[in-house]
Amino acid sequence: MEVSFGVIALTGQIVNTSLRLKRVIDSFNSAEDAFVNLRFKLECTAQTCGAARQIIEDEEESSDAPPSLLRKQGPVVLAEIDKSLRKLEELLPESDIKGKKPRRARQGIHFLLKSDTMATLSRHLDEEVFLLTTMLTLTVW
Numbered sequence: 328m329e330v331s332f333g334v335i336a337l338t339g340q341i342v343n344t345s346l347r348l349k350r351v352i353d354s355f356n357s358a359e360d361a362f363v364n365l366r367f368k369l370e371c372t373a374q375t376c377g378a379a380r381q382i383i384e385d386e387e388e389s390s391d392a393p394p395s396l397l398r399k400q401g402p403v404v405l406a407e408i409d410k411s412l413r414k415l416e417e418l419l420p421e422s423d424i425k426g427k428k429p430r431r432a433r434q435g436i437h438f439l440l441k442s443d444t445m446a447t448l449s450r451h452l453d454e455e456v457f458l459l460t461t462m463l464t465l466t467v468w
Contacts, residue, residue, distance in 0.1 A: 335380050335383055335384060335387075337402065337405050337406065337409060338376045338377065338379055338380035338383070338405060339380065340409065341372065341373070341376045341405060341408055341409050341412060342373045342376050342377050342380075344409070344412045344413070344416065345369040345370070345372040345373040345376070345412055346369070346370075346373050347416075348369050348412065348415055348416060349366050349369040349370055349373070364449070365445060365449050368449060368452055368453060368456070369452075371456060372408065372412070372452060372456050375456055375459055375460055375463065376405065376408065376459070378463055379397060379401060379405070379459060379462075379463055382395075382397060382463065382466055382467070383397065383398055383401065386398055395462075395465075395466040396462050396465050396466060397462045397463060397465075397466040400462065401459070401462060404455055404458050404459045404462065405459070407451075407455045408452065408455045408456065408459065411448055411451050411452045411455060412452070414448050415445065415448050415449075415452075418444060418445060418448075
């Protein structure tokens with residue numbers, strides 16, 4: 328029961344972080360072409376984690392059902408997704424995360440300097456979300 332509450336809280340945190348990162352990336356008009364894919368992945372991450380949270384909550388309500396793969400291994404995958412999102416968040420300028428108005432010239436330069444790291448983290452996020460999606464598919468099926 329306590330594990331489920333922790334997983335539910337973690338999925339909520341992941342959804343919030345991924346949507347916040349998506350909003351920040353949306354504000355970078357000068358780097359839009361390079362990061363449309365990352366923005367899409369963040370939106371998918373939020374949706375997938377939201378679905379995982381709903382399934383875990385539903386399983387928790389029907390406690391007589393045996394724990395699914397998602398309930399057993401989901402916390403590990405969710406923790407990895409959370410780590411990737413935190414690393415992505417660290418790459419963004421602090422002023423952008425806090426919602427201050429950034430200077431447009433600085434945005435483009437910042438993204439050019441961090442693009443390789445962001446691409447690597449984006450690939451990791453892809454793999455982790457794919458794993459979570461597979462778990463969701465197996466649980467629902």
